[in-house]
Amino acid sequence: MQKSLYQYGMIGLGTMGCNLVLNMSDHGFSVAGYDKNTEQVNRLKSLTNNSNIGAFDNINQFVASLNTPRVIMLLVPAGKIVDAVIETLKPIISKDDVIVDCGNSYFADTQNRIDYLLKDGIHFVGLGVSGGETGARFGPSIMPGGDVKAYELLAPMLNAIAAKVNGTPCTAYMGKGAAGHYVKMVHNGIEYALMQMIAETYHVLKNICGLNNKAIHEVFSEWNKGKLQSFLIEITAAIFLQEDDLSEAMLIDKIADTAHQKGTGAWTSKDAMTIGSPTPSIDAAVAARTLSSMKNERVKAASILATTTNGSTANINIQQIEDALYAGFLITYAQGLALLQNASSTHAYDLNLKTIASIWRGGCIIRAAMLETIMQAYEQEPTLQNILVSNHISTEINKVLPSLRDTIVNAINFSIPTPSLTASLHYIDAYKSAWLPANLIQAQRDFFGAHTYERTDKEGTFHTKWHTNIQ
Numbered sequence: 325m326q327k328s329l330y331q332y333g334m335i336g337l338g339t340m341g342c343n344l345v346l347n348m349s350d351h352g353f354s355v356a357g358y359d360k361n362t363e364q365v366n367r368l369k370s371l372t373n374n375s376n377i378g379a380f381d382n383i384n385q386f387v388a389s390l391n392t393p394r395v396i397m398l399l400v401p402a403g404k405i406v407d408a409v410i411e412t413l414k415p416i417i418s419k420d421d422v423i424v425d426c427g428n429s430y431f432a433d434t435q436n437r438i439d440y441l442l443k444d445g446i447h448f449v450g451l452g453v454s455g456g457e458t459g460a461r462f463g464p465s466i467m468p469g470g471d472v473k474a475y476e477l478l479a480p481m482l483n484a485i486a487a488k489v490n491g492t493p494c495t496a497y498m499g500k501g502a503a504g505h506y507v508k509m510v511h512n513g514i515e516y517a518l519m520q521m522i523a524e525t526y527h528v529l530k531n532i533c534g535l536n537n538k539a540i541h542e543v544f545s546e547w548n549k550g551k552l553q554s555f556l557i558e559i560t561a562a563i564f565l566q567e568d569d570l571s572e573a574m575l576i577d578k579i580a581d582t583a584h585q586k587g588t589g590a591w592t593s594k595d596a597m598t599i600g601s602p603t604p605s606i607d608a609a610v611a612a613r614t615l616s617s618m619k620n621e622r623v624k625a626a627s628i629l630a631t632t633t634n635g636s637t638a639n640i641n642i643q644q645i646e647d648a649l650y651a652g653f654l655i656t657y658a659q660g661l662a663l664l665q666n667a668s669s670t671h672a673y674d675l676n677l678k679t680i681a682s683i684w685r686g687g688c689i690i691r692a693a694m695l696e697t698i699m700q701a702y703e704q705e706p707t708l709q710n711i712l713v714s715n716h717i718s719t720e721i722n723k724v725l726p727s728l729r730d731t732i733v734n735a736i737n738f739s740i741p742t743p744s745l746t747a748s749l750h751y752i753d754a755y756k757s758a759w760l761p762a763n764l765i766q767a768q769r770d771f772f773g774a775h776t777y778e779r780t781d782k783e784g785t786f787h788t789k790w791h792t793n794i795q
């Protein structure tokens with residue numbers, strides 16, 4: 325008798341794939357897993373004896389074990405490996421089958437893969453998953469996009485396995501084409517900036533306020549009970565209590581100060597620049613990680629360049645630093661969501677910003693209490709260009725902006741780099757400026773390149789023959 329076939333396939337049984345398989349199984353879905361690494365296959369076998377999970381180290385047997393049309397999810401590293409897996413699958417799967425890339429793939433690659441596979445009638449879905457290991461296991465935030473019919477095949481399962489906020493699943497159809505991977509990319513861009521600003525705040529608490537790890541833990545724990553309540557603040561509080569297994573020190577003091585990155589933050593900045601939607605807090609966070617990785621150069625520069633402090637005494641308290649970080653968070657969400665609003669028309673995704681804010685409230689790395697307010701802002705005004713000018717958020721920001729300014733001034737006086745907090749302040753200062761000195765840029769462009777300019781008092785474009793003695 326033919327054994328019953330699995331409803332879903334999962335290729336890649338590492339951190340995310342293995343946990344997502346277990347999550348799907350818990351919710352009653354049958355899943356076959358495959359990995360080229362037999363250790364991962366054996367690990368999955370050892371973690372479960374549920375009959376609705378299969379574990380394969382042979383791709384042909386894996387494909388043969390699936391119900392048709394086949395729905396095969398990928399959780400392998402982004403880039404060439406995704407293409408390699410597609411090429412392996414293509415000859416052994418059929419028209420109407422669905423490949424769902426759940427990794428952090430670049431959105432333009434996803435669009436190319438959609439077009440490429442559609443020639444053979446194979447549907448390709450780009451789907452972002454956030455929540456790390458625990459999220460994948462017990463409820464992530466899930467951002468699917470692409471072909472609606474293919475999405476409909478997945479929807480009941482995604483709704484079941486996603487995190488829930490007040491009973492609502494943290495997943496929804498994002499939009500056409502590569503919309504799912506685009507939204508996940510921007511999620512990660514926001515993640516980079518929030519993490520960077522938390523790190524900057526740690527630097528201020530440690531080097532200006534003179535707090536030790538225990539006191540810093542207490543500060544973040546308190547902040548997590550208030551308006552900054554979020555996953556990243558919660559884990560930050562926990563990090564400052566972790567002892568090192570290999571020495572007498574606290575672990576945080578033994579971790580090298582060189583941050584790594586896999587590219588999603590830089591991709592966010594790159595597309596934001598391309599489509600003309602400023603994300604300076606994210607750009608600064610990407611650059612800060614890169615600068616941190618230049619450890620040897622930094623150590624050499626530290627012995628050559630003077631630390632320029634102006635001798636000021638500290639004039640900042642913990643409440644102001646909390647307000648500064650809160651302002652930075654709101655301004656970063658504003659940039660990321662404005663980018664999504666602009667990308668929605670540029671890339672024809674048809675995104676719903678309220679839905680995105682809603683599914684980021686739970687399961688994902690950037691989940692935060694303030695997303696509830698952000699969601700409500702879109703509920704009141706669905707076409708809101710920027711959350712900073714919404715009724716509630718503008719009131720909040722106006723209250724905390726002086727603290728952001730004061731925190732940065734103190735950091736500057738103490739020679740402490742706060743690039744993302746500062747970029748956030750500059751963003752809002754520029755965004756709320758009815759006048760900016762861009763008239764001078766236009767004059768310069770016209771001066772050296774006859775690029776023309778517009779006037780404040782007349783319609784049209786103008787060029788001036790500028791008076792100069794420069795040859």
Ligand SMILES: NC(=O)C1=CN([C@@H]2O[C@H](COP(=O)(O)OP(=O)(O)OC[C@H]3O[C@@H](n4cnc5c(N)ncnc54)[C@H](OP(=O)(O)O)[C@@H]3O)[C@@H](O)[C@H]2O)C=CC1
Pocket residue numbers: 335336337338339340341358359360361364399400401402405408409426427428429453454455456457
């Ligand atoms: N870790 C996280 O917190 C998150 C990760 N992601 C994304 O999810 C994806 C997977 O990440 P993660 O689970 O952490 O990665 P892991 O490296 O833990 O797992 C990937 C698995 O895929 C296997 N693999 C590699 N090539 C192939 C292949 N050709 N065929 C079959 N299996 C293969 C790897 O085997 P081997 O070890 O032998 O190479 C490994 O077991 C990435 O795109 C990542 O960016 C998204 C959200 C969160």
Ligand SMILES: O=C(CO)[C@H](O)[C@H](O)COP(=O)(O)O
Pocket residue numbers: 428453454455456512515584585586587588589689
């Ligand atoms: O997608 C994720 C969470 O949602 C990844 O865990 C995270 O973005 C890792 O990225 P990087 O290695 O660049 O810091």
